[in-house]
Amino acid sequence: MAHLQIEVAAYIATVTLNRPEVRNAFNEAVIAEMTTAFDELGARDDVRCIVLAANGTAFSAGADLGWMKSMATYTYEQNVADAAALAQMLHVIHRCPKPTIARIQGDVYAGGTGLVAACDIAVSADTAHYCLSEVKLGLIPATISPYVIRAMGERAAHRYFLTAERFDAREALRIGFVHEVVAADQLDAKVAEIAQTLVQAGPAAEKACKQLLLDVAGQEVTPELVALTVRGIADIRISPEGREGIQSFLGKRKPNWLPAG
Secondary structure, three states: OOOEEEEEEOOEEEEEEOOHHHOOOEOHHHHHHHHHHHHHHHOOOOOOEEEEEEOOOEEEOOEOHHHHHHHOOOOHHHHHHHHHHHHHHHHHHHOOOOOEEEEEOOEEEOHHHHHHHHOOEEEEEOOOEEEOOHHHHOOOOOOOHHHHHHHHOHHHHHHHHHHOOEEEHHHHHHOOOOOEEEOHHHHHHHHHHHHHHHHHOOHHHHHHHHHHHHHHOOOOOOHHHHHHHHHHHHHHHHOHHHHHHHHHHHOOOOOOOOOOO
16 A cells, blocks of 8 residues: 555554655545555454554654645535545544554644544553644544544543643553553564554454443443343353363463464
């Protein structure tokens, strides 16, 4: 793909934004490529974890300036179609059946925060900064809002959506927007460590666990929700992977989804 680098090794796929000359800003081409990449990788049996990374000094500066210029001449219908493509990309990343990690080596602005928030896990270099800058341009962070508000919480979103203040990695950690902050030279090691824990888990269990999170998070505890969770554990217990996992644990051996040795 023209704007992405994609590598798969030892069950870990790495999707790298490769537009460092524009701070990995995205346009309609990047959005289409990202949507296709996560759709395809999410369906591959040789992929159990996806790392979203970027080349250059910035993780993503949001919308490409050239793309923004063209949007100024769009009709309402064209704007709706354009926003829908971005929304679809974020939805595909968020709903990807494989666990995802954002590897944040540099600054994250505007729509770039949506990419981070759509991933399951976010690891940031301590030198990275964040900004939801839309209101400074007379815009709003509408399409990314479902993911960013979930990630940082409603109270923090009220501040950073409305003020467009720049905040650092430590503040991103404090408000829960990222899970880990490490020195830049430790970023790869930390991402690799987390990725290894993901690929060692049962692949079907990881997929079912992601669906469980989507089904349960933020929901009221109703009889229907309880019944859903009861069916969920019953289904996984009788599945081939569930049976193998329990038998291997009781037999003190590796499960069959891990290499022997």
